[in-house]
Amino acid sequence: MTQGSTERILHAINSVILGKQHPVKLALACLLARGHLLIEDLPGVGKTTLAHTLATTLGLRFQRVQFTSDMLPADILGVSIYDPDKHQFSFHRGPIFTQLLLADEINRASPRTQSALLEAMEEQQVTVEGETLPLEDPFFVIATQNPAHQIGTFPLPESQLDRFLMRIQIGYPDKQAERALLTGEDRRQMLKQLQAEITPAKLIQLQQAASKISLSDALIDYVQALLAYTRNSGQFYNGLSPRAGLGLIQAARAWAMINGRDFVIPEDVQAVFPSIVQHRLQAREHLQSADWAAEILKQVALP
């Protein structure tokens, strides 16, 4: 049942996003593990399309916010406006009151705005003028950012990067996929025709199922060995946090579920590991990030 759903979802997304099975699967795993997703890549590789497709196929209400440097927290959270007829302030909900928020180019916004969003992500609620308002359930943020070296960006601080379960890259499509993309239908048109594969309630069910995937001692040993390696090898400024470890396990469970298994094997951990650690770890030497995550996996033997 669960596998059928996840397969249908993946199939639908892959019909729009061509040749990107792995990032798509990671993105789905991230959402099934109740994590927020950060997509870092150059403009025009399909970040927004991916977020949009995910929202549609999962049947989620969707809001998009384009972040700019002059943006204020109120532009996201909402604002109280004086209603002269009623002689009182009434709260106008911002775009954050939705099920899936696409925060485009999050690193263009000022740190103040960024942190407002990230706090909301963490707490799953917002506090405006002393009033606490819960956000919707499910609630996801898919943020995109341009690579940090682009002009006019405020890189997210490490503490806030930690709020994102995964950071993925999409990358250029391969030759064949690109050709299909160039000759095929207009993607925006396709998005409009796309149907929801599941309901939000079903999504919550799937999330619960994922959190129940069984985890053996041997696998926890392996995860701990990986965490210990990042802390003790001396290759990184700081090792992975326990939150990262929890995230790793959650993501591995979701990955196992997508692969139709009811238990986690080391391969699941290995599959999600780079996307979980790359934005959390800072290598001492200037290593290519894609390489060092794979390098850690090679260094740590299965217990």
Added chain:
Amino acid sequence: MANKRSAEIPSTSSIHWLMVTLTIIAIPHFFYQPLWVAAIFLLMMGWRLMNSWHGWPLPADKRLLKVLHSIGAILTIVLVFYSYGITIGRDAGVALLTTMAAFKMVEVKNLRDVYLSCFMGFFLIITHFFFNQSIPIVILMLVNVILLTSCLITANESDSSIKHRLQQSTVMVLQAMPLMLLLFVLFPRISGPIWGLPNDAMDIPDSLPDSMTLGEVPPQNSAVTGMADNITIGNISQLIQSDAIAFRVKFDNNQFPERQDLYWRGPVLWHTDGKRWLPLSDNQKRYENGSKIHVAGDAFSYSMTLEPHDRRWLFALDFPTAYPQTMQTRLSADGELNSSDPIKQRTQYQLSSHTEYLFNPQNDPYLQYGLNLPEDRHPRSQQLARSLLEKTPTDQAYIEAVLNYFRQQDFSYSLTPPALRGDTIDQFLFESRQGFCEHYAASFTVLMRAAGIPARIVTGYQGGEVNPVDQVLTVRQRDAHAWTEVWLPQQGWIRIDPTAAVSSERVDFGIRDLLPAERRSPAAIANNDRLVELWQSAKNNWDALNSAWEMWVVSYGPDRQMQLLEKLGMHQPDWEKMIRWLIIGIALIFGWIAWTTLRLKTIPQDRVQRFYQKFCLKLARYGVVRQPHEGPEDFSRRAQLALPQYQQQIAMISYCYMHLRYRGEALEDDFIESVKNFRPHR
């Protein structure tokens, strides 16, 4: 800490296991010991069993029982003394150890007592060597050591399964093997019999009594006999009943003499009273080398391994021309090779012999003894001699005539001749006419002496069997033989085997073919050539193994040790060098053990993991090596690509492993079975 631990109460199952083991160890002793040893042993075991089954009190529970128990033990010591007249020595010592181990068993209440009982068990195991040193006993002892080691394991972790504890103790015993071999090879050997063994520890096979006379039935229980130093007609037929080994011969370069030359010379008999034949008495016997021997042809060199027979003579291929000076070996003037002391243990010596020779052709110091005949005996034989002598012009012709007499009259070779009474020679020559070598040798000698030709009987062995496996010639008691030597001027002593005149097969093919079929081999009864052949080859291999065992293990003494060490490249070995190498060897072994123990830490204790590693190892042999970080699914996929013919098995094993390891369920036994059955080859 250690004391606290040893005061712990052992589990009932570990005590039962110890009792089973001790009983298995003791059982072979029951056959050597008087019945009461077994009775006391089983009584004590029964008491202990009753305690754990029905709660019967033990000595520790009641003062009265404790007193009774002590009195029982003291009475047993008295009983041992009463039975053996002594409480030390092989038999008495073993009886004491066996019964005391049983008495200890009812006293066991804490771990320390269990350890003590185990160590008594180890002593009990080694005592088997006092009685028997053959390969089957060594295997039995090895099994006993493994069982007893498992008792020590069980005492400390009683919840392990029998299979597991036996496995563990087998591994431990096997691990001890290198050290055992090193000590065996290098520990300096001391010459002489096994040190410190009491006198009764060596079983000397019985020999026939010296003073046996005709008509007396030889003792039937002397199953293993040696050559007697006198012959009475009937003695050798006793020997022929025995398959026991007399000696083994290894010819240098495997150069064998002709079969009809395989006469193994032993005691030479001169004197006769008409019934018995005796060698020269000690004051008649001379050793100073006045004898003249002329030889022709090449010498045969060989090494003899003589079984103990408690006599002083050594056997040699007729005729020994070079013999070792070390054992104070002497060659007597009548051609007997003698050692200064009785042969009480297996003895090895190196000899050379010539099969073509002339011995004392000019004169011989004993010629007059070679003519003696008791007066008024064998009248009919004397008459026969005279009548034959009249018809023959020369000594040679006379000898030929006597042999022809044997051939032409209806003499036959029989291992079960009728009993002879009265004048045995006459009776044999004229009435029964059935007999074997000693009958023929004795009557031939009488006929020679009656004609004035010096003659004597030589006893020994004839023939032997060559084992095709190791080319060792084995001579058994059943090859015992007697023949005659006559002295002719210019020719010296000539061997004449009158038995050959009657039954040339005896000499040409050996005694085996003359024995009834069921004595030859069990397979022969089935009358199946293939079976006989199989039986024979199995027997040959077993004999070769035994002979190597005797040579290299049981009689591994100082000489053999030197020989072996020199072969292994040690220059002029002495005990200091041996000790030095022993220390180096022990250090190496312990170093190796330490290294592997440290390495063992990385070997998973988990059974599933161990078998998965086995599976990976099997694949690694075919170039599919699992990376340490590689997960089972990735590895399985890669292995399936590399060995497509085993795709299913690999997938199945990996699937089971993943479920076992990461899901915590699935059929463990199936997994282990399929790993065991996984035998990839290209």
